[in-house]
Amino acid sequence: MSFVPRNRRVVSALRLVWVVLALWYEYFVFRASVRSCKWPEPATVGLNAVNGVSSSHILLVADPQILDHRSYPGRLAFLTYLSQLVVDLNLRKNWRAAIAKRPDLIVFLGDMMDGGRMNMSNAEYEEYYSRFRSIFQLDKPIPLFFIPGNHDIGLQSEPVFSPHAQTRYTSHFGPLNDRLSASNHTLVFFDAPGFVQEDYEREGQGQSFMEWRPKRGGSLEFLKKLHDENNPDPPILFTHIPLYRPDGKACGPLREKGTIRPGVGFGYQNTLGKHSTGFLLNLVRPIVVFSGDDHDYCEHTHQSIISHPVREITVKSLSMAMNVRKPAFQLLSLFPAQYWDNVHPTYADVPCLLPDQLGIYLDVYIPCFLLSLFVVLCAAAVRTRRTSFGDRESIPMSSQPKHLPDPVTINDRSQTSIVCFGHRRRFPLGLGQLFGGRGPSNSSKRGLLSHILHDACDVAIFPIGIFIVVTVFVSL
Incomplete structure (x- = not known):
């Protein structure tokens, strides 16, 4: 009776391949994808920095929109939970790659939580918010600033939206409108959903912007106060909802598909209105605008609304679940300068594209899994066949019966015979041997399925272990 050992070479080779794949695609590819994405320097825009004032590096993150059980209403509960796990892990890896750039300041451009505006208990909201903070952890203290999105505080009146959405937002993320001075620039954090909501009320009463009495603590009041301050530092506007642009305008080569078109739907508005955009730009007069909401990258220059062209960059979502194959974040550098104009801007920015997580699953893991399974199947079949032939050859000739019965008449439930390529061959396909049971002829054989x-x-x-280790590491 012979025993054929398991094919350690095949198993070891596949282990090595999967260890390399898991390490690369679960960790290193995220760092490598943004390694060439560097902070813009003053030389990029031809400026000399002001003595004694340092430049600022600002990380812009748009629409992480972490999922909850309401995100996919038509999906089974188990699949929704699995989607949350996969997307949360992807956000953690993307976030780790982003903060590895060591920014001085981080700005979230709204829609932090997909269901932040929905009706829920305080306990559920606290658990939801804790999940957000657990994903976006920092290794060292860095100032964080947030602007509200329509998924955070709601837009328009819907029964499913919580009346406490704004209160919850301000108590967890900060004021709806705010301003900050950084490197001789004024950063304007603007509540675009609140502005749109107040604009609906103004238009409903048929009043112009000059006639309208701004709501106390609202976006219009904030804009007028900002204008009256007459701050000489060049302003940079951060808004969740993009500004108006003519329908069909191209967004540049980094856009994955389509463009931004004006439109309104359930709890959202694609762009600000044309007159609202003109009013906003004339009051703030920003040197550049950064927006979110659309999830894809878009670069547009507003030329006809105010006297000087204003460049607007819509930042890609950081999440793989927002219908973009390659998520991204934006790096913004501010350079203190004695003067600024359109020829000598005091800022520079660059988008940093992240790996295509869905492509990794579909184009790498699934084909490699099928190929590995095929290799294991072939190796197990060959090993089982060798074991069968080895046992047959080990039987002494003197002990073999002189007259062998026809194979078809053998009543052996642990074996079956079929005609293959003109010869009758015997295979161990009985239930006992398929699952590694002890057959009547050889107690040490394993069935094909068991192998x-x-x-x-x-x-x-090994790759599952690496996957778990990476998950724990990015979750710390």
């Missing part, structure tokens, strides 16, 4: 499962588990345990 496959055993080898597959041996191969999988």
Whole structure:
């Protein structure tokens, strides 16, 4: 009776391949993808910095929109939960790659939580918010600033929106409108959903912007106060909702598909109105605008609304779940200068594209899984066949019966015979041997299915371990 050992070379080779794949695609590819994405320097825009004032590096993050059980109403509960786990892990890896750039300041451009505006108990909101903070952890203290999105505080009146959405937002993320001085610039954090909501009320009463009495603590009041301050530092506007642009305007080569078109739907508005955009730009007069909401990258220059051209960049979402194959974040550098104009801007920015997580799953993991399974299947079949032939050859000739019965008449439930390529061949396909049971002819044989499962588990345990380690690491 012979025993054929398991094919350790095949298992070890597959282990090595999967260890390399798991390490690269679960960790290193995220760092490598943004390694060439560097902070813009003053030389990029031809400026000399003001003595004694340092430049500022600002990380812009748009629409992480972490999911909850309401995000996919038509999806099974288990699939929704699995989607949350996968997307949360992707956000953690993207966030780790982003903060590795060591920014001085971080600005979130709204829609932090997909269901932040929905009706829920305080306990559920606290748990939801804790999940957000657990994903976006910092290794060292860095100032964080947020602007509200329509998924955070709501837009328009809907029964499913919580009447406490704004209060919850301000108590957890900060004021709806705010301003900050950084490197001789004024950063304007603007509540665009609140502005749109007040604009609906103004238009409903048929009043112009000059006639309208701004709501106390609202966006219009904030804009007028900002204008009256007459701050000489060049302003930079951060808004969740993009500004108006003519329908069909191209967004540049970094856009994945389509363009931004004006439109309104359930709890959202694609752009500000044309007159509202003109009013906003004339009051703030920003040197550049950064917006979110659209999830994809878009670069547009507003030329006809005010006297000087204003460049607007719509920042890509950081999440893989927002219908973009390659998420991204934006790096913004501010350079203190004695003067500024359109020829000598005092800022520079660059988008940093992240890996295509869905492409990794579909184009790397699934094909490699199928190929590995095929290799394991072939190796197990060959090993089982060799074991069968080895046992047959080990039987002494003197002990073999002189007259062998026809194979078809053998009543052996642990074996079956089929005609293959003109010869009748015997295969161990009985239930006992398929699952590794002890057959009547050889107690040490393993069935074909048992060999496959055993080898597959041996191969999988290493990449699964690496996956768990990476998940724990990015979650710390």
